[in-house]
Amino acid sequence: MGQSRAFSAPGKALIAGGYLVLDPIYNSYVTALSSRMHSIVESDITTSTNGRRIKISSPQFKQGEWEYIIDGDKYFKDLKEINGRKNPFIEATIATILSYIQPKHNFNINITIYSDAGYHSQENTVSEVSSNGHKQFLYHEKAINEVAKTGLGSSAGLVTVLTIALLSYFEPQFNTNTSKHIVHNCAQIAHCYAQKKIGSGFDVAAAVYGSIIYKRFQPSLIEPFLTGDNVNNIDELKSLIESEWDFNHDQCTLPPKIRLLMGDIEGGSETPKLVSKILNWKREKLEESDLLYHNLNASNENLIKVLHDLHQFYNQDPEKYITEINQSHTSSSSPQFKALSDAINQIRLNLQSLTKLSGADVEPESQTELLDNCNLLAGSFGGVVPGAGGYDAICLLVIDQYIEDIIKETKHDEKFKNVTWLNLHEEEEGVKQENVEDYIGL
């Protein structure tokens, strides 16, 4: 114990698999992003305590301090925030880790959280850079729950970096690489506990494992733990955390030279409303929805296969791959790259049917028009509404060297007036250790 350590975990974009990811039979394609959540953990040697204390600071947000005194060993009950402040994700993570570790000694821990700019609206912010210039964060005028989110999965990132910070504090030999499943299982349990529901968990899995082809775990794994007093059954919790869960998290990455370009759209959607509309329709129109889910899944699987085939193409003949990708937006496009545009369009056709049949605005008309225009941009393979869809964002796959041209070409074009291209790219690595020095001076 004692020495400072720092960690980070990525945000995500669900390129294929919205709604289907809630079902443990379908694969989805999740890309980890360059916007990351960070934690720095250290023993507090400045304040004296002869008890057990954990202080979490999130200095980019007003009132971003939560200080817990732990008085008892029923951790889900015995955590007290000294100013009565609430942060369910922080509380659930601390309670899960302490229940798992069962620390025998007193402790006095400080953890600082930083989040990269992509997670939140950048309105009314001031930028600060660390002393060595390696990290830069935006500071907001408001409290965390008053700042607009962008959909990158801030709570999943927070829970993941807090989990690894606490595990590595209590078990200094903890190996982030060989024990990722422990980090994943703890973070997944804490995230469900904080949300009081069992989501698909793809955001937590991406924060831990990075870019993945994801098939969810069975909700029944966590369900018993969320009901009644079961959280205090330490033996069961420990064996749930240490067991290998049955779910897919196969590592993936976009093929060489292909980049993701995310556009933020003016306006927004409420994911829970979209989800409940889709689930109601699915219950009421069983046959209709089964058929559509079947088709949508086939188009998602096809995209996954096309991306895999492109990797193989590159590995077999990189020169030919480069020549052909550079011709891919012309009429002499090769079949492999045309297959990519076709796969994206096929997913969109199914999402458009989903929109019509369910009445939920998954790919609403304005987004259809915009994505059709994106198909015409030189260097673009097309794009989708990521995640739950709606009016929030679009996500294109483009040839890397065309990104600047696309940004320039769309800048003064009426058709793209609602789009702000985000400064994000795929960073496929999941949770990792960072250099503590990089955060000094913030």
Ligand SMILES: Nc1ncnc2c1ncn2[C@@H]1O[C@H](COP(=O)(O)OP(=O)(O)OP(=O)(O)O)[C@@H](O)[C@H]1O
């Ligand atoms: N940097 C942070 N510092 C402290 N708490 C945070 C931070 N980021 C997220 N949180 C916690 O997570 C909550 C947001 O989680 P919520 O589940 O509502 O959104 P989300 O699904 O993660 O959003 P999005 O996917 O849009 O990022 C905040 O209200 C706060 O409690």
Ligand SMILES: C[C@@](O)(CCOP(=O)(O)O)CC(=O)O
């Ligand atoms: C609609 C859904 O399948 C995806 C939501 O994704 P996002 O948080 O909008 O990226 C719901 C979920 O899995 O949490």
